[in-house]
Amino acid sequence: MTDKKHFLSRYDFVYKLNSPLVISKSQGAVLTDIDGFNYLDIEAANGSVSLGYDNSILDESIAKVRDITSLPCFCESPLRIGVGDKIAQALNSITGTEGRIAFELGGAQAMELAVKAVRSNTNKSQYVVFEGGYHGRSAFTSQFSASQRYRSIVGDWRLPVIRLPYPDCDQCRFSQHPANCQTECISYVKQLNAFEFGGTYSQKSGTDVAAFIFEPLLNAGGMALPDKRYLNYLVDFYRSQGALIVVDEIFSGWHRTGKMWAFQHYGIQPDIVVMSKAITNGMAPLSCVWARDPIMLEPHFPPGSHSLTFGNNTLSLSIADTVIDRFTNWAAIEGDVAILEGLLGLVVKRLVDKYPAVVKSGYVIGAAGRFLLQGTYGGKITELARTIARDHPVDDMHGLILANSSLAPNVIVFKPPLNIDLSLVGTFEKLMDMTFAAFEKLNTGI
Ligand SMILES: Cc1ncc(COP(=O)(O)O)c(C=O)c1O
Incomplete structure (x- = not known):
């Protein structure tokens, strides 16, 4: 064919x-x-x-939108409010923090939205990611994703992205084995951030990092599971320097790793969580950013901060509603x-x-x-x-x-x-x- x-x-x-x-x-x-x-x-x-x-997910979801097949993007609906509330609850209850929800259509777009939310809350300029990380292949998100191949057409925009050692203990960047590991990755990052030669730190103004953006389980990067000590060190350190902690749960969210969120394995408190894939069971485009208050509240994120024609498309939202209920009811x-x-x-x-x-x-x-x-x-x-x-x-x-x-x-x-x-x-x-x-x-x- x-x-x-x-x-x-x-x-x-x-x-x-x-x-x-x-x-x-x-x-x-x-x-x-x-x-x-x-x-x-x-x-x-x-x-x-x-x-x-x-297909029972589809049947159930279509029934919910028979009377509201589509919606102008300047109108709100009980459906969208309801789905937002359900997702917010799934994060508010686990983080113990109230946060807001914003919708997008795909993983890359949601990552872009998350970076927008970061930018509206900080005057710092650099981003820290993992080698091997994957956050999408739009022109913007390919600047964060690891491979240079992703940027071969759009070009390397030289966003200030710092790539930290690949978090895969079975393929240690410092040629160590988990049995004799001295957390050389942590020593490396400590050094990177203690002297001006590392490019993120200045004696005058400290560390210039707006956000640490990572997957708690690197999907495209070879299903690499970051070492707990390494990841916890990075979160604690960058947070102490004023960076926001952005967790890309696009792949790992909604129980893919057992727990609802993969960050729970590490006891991490995120500032921003990005999700997609599982929320519609792959049946319709929808992604979502959760940010703890006040990151996506006014005055940081006033009306008009973002816009998309299909951000309240009723079929995707209805499918998300059905899928989230199924996750919730699966005791x-x-x-x-x-x-x-x-x-x-x-x-x-x-x-x-x-x-x-x-x-x-x-x-x-x-x-x-x-x-x-x-x-x-x-x-x-x-x-x-x-x-x-x-x-x-x-x-x-x-x-x-x-x-x-x-x-x-x-x-x-x-x-x-x-x-x-x-x-x-x-x-x-x-x-x-x-x-x-x-x-x-x-x-x-x-
Ligand atoms: C962790 C992660 N982030 C971002 C993306 C990009 O999502 P999308 O392909 O919907 O743009 C993916 C896709 O595989 C992913 O696994």
């Missing part, structure tokens, strides 16, 4: 694949293509489809995700032990995990997995959809729906096993 002439620009991720999947059906954790092949989607549309592909969610984490952890352990020439290590947190490979063959393995059982389907699956990013080519990641049918974890193991075996065979001598 995609080989035929069509008028879509081949600009995006779809055409990164030589022959992209052309999907006609989705249900639970399974995608079916137009030729009838089934794929176990263990990456849940880049972690968006946390509640699985589920045992933390326990259930812990069970999934345990099962996935066993799969990872067995496969790491079985394929030492291919896989170095792996781990799982909540419903997110990774295999750290012995080389930069994440792309090849992901591609192999896609058709691994085409001729001999396993549990009716013809392939496995994994994720991998050029930011971390030596990693493959998985992030299934949180409510995946647990028998499919066994299917995942079988397909993964077949994939590693096939890769090893193809690459004997690696």
Whole structure:
């Protein structure tokens, strides 16, 4: 189908694949293509489809907006107020702080909005992020995201962005192993901020950092989980210097790591939290910024600080309303995700032990995990997995959809729906096993 002439620009991720999947059906954790092949989607549309592909969400949401199909952007609605209140509650209750909500449409746009909120509250100018961080690929957010490749078209605007050492202990920037770690990353940052040579500090006016912006679990950066001491040090230090703490929970929010917010694993108090993906279960564009008061209140953020035509689009808001209620009504969610984490952890352990020439290590947190490979063959393995059982389907699956990013080519990641049918974890193991075996065979001598 995609080989035929069509008028879509081949600009995006779809055409990164030589022959992209052309999907006609989705249900639970399974995608079916137009030729009838089934794929176990263990990456849940880049972690968006946390509640699985589920058309009952759509039916329920459409019913709510039958009488208000769209809304002019200068009008308020009970629906939007209600969704804002529900999201605010999810953060106010956990942080113990009251905050305001603002909507946007995608992850990158919400990050831009968050930076606007930062700018309206500070006269400092620099931003601190992690190496390996990913905050979007709009012209503006690509300045914060790690890879220079993202800026290759728009150009490097030289925003004052400081990149701190990659927070991945299994690939320590200081060649240490967690067992003998002396937190060299912290010593590095201490030095960076104690002398003018680091470029953020001046003896006269202290540290010039407007915000520390980070993912509590780096998604595109290879599912890297920052060391607790390192992250807590950075939050405490930059806050003490007057910087705002901006947590990018676009991927990790809403129980992806077990807890509702990944920052909870660290006991961190954020100033601003950005979310997207899971709030509509990947079904409609909507993102959201929460900022503790008074960051998005007047006089810092008066009416007219921001504008978008579709910020109160009723279908996205209705879907968010339905999805948030489902999360809220899933009383045992933390326990259930812990069970999934345990099962996935066993799969990872067995496969790491079985394929030492291919896989170095792996781990799982909540419903997110990774295999750290012995080389930069994440792309090849992901591609192999896609058709691994085409001729001999396993549990009716013809392939496995994994994720991998050029930011971390030596990693493959998985992030299934949180409510995946647990028998499919066994299917995942079988397909993964077949994939590693096939890769090893193809690459004997690696
Ligand atoms: C942590 C994080 N931040 C930002 C983004 C960008 O979101 P979007 O693709 O909706 O612009 C992503 C997308 O994968 C992400 O994982």
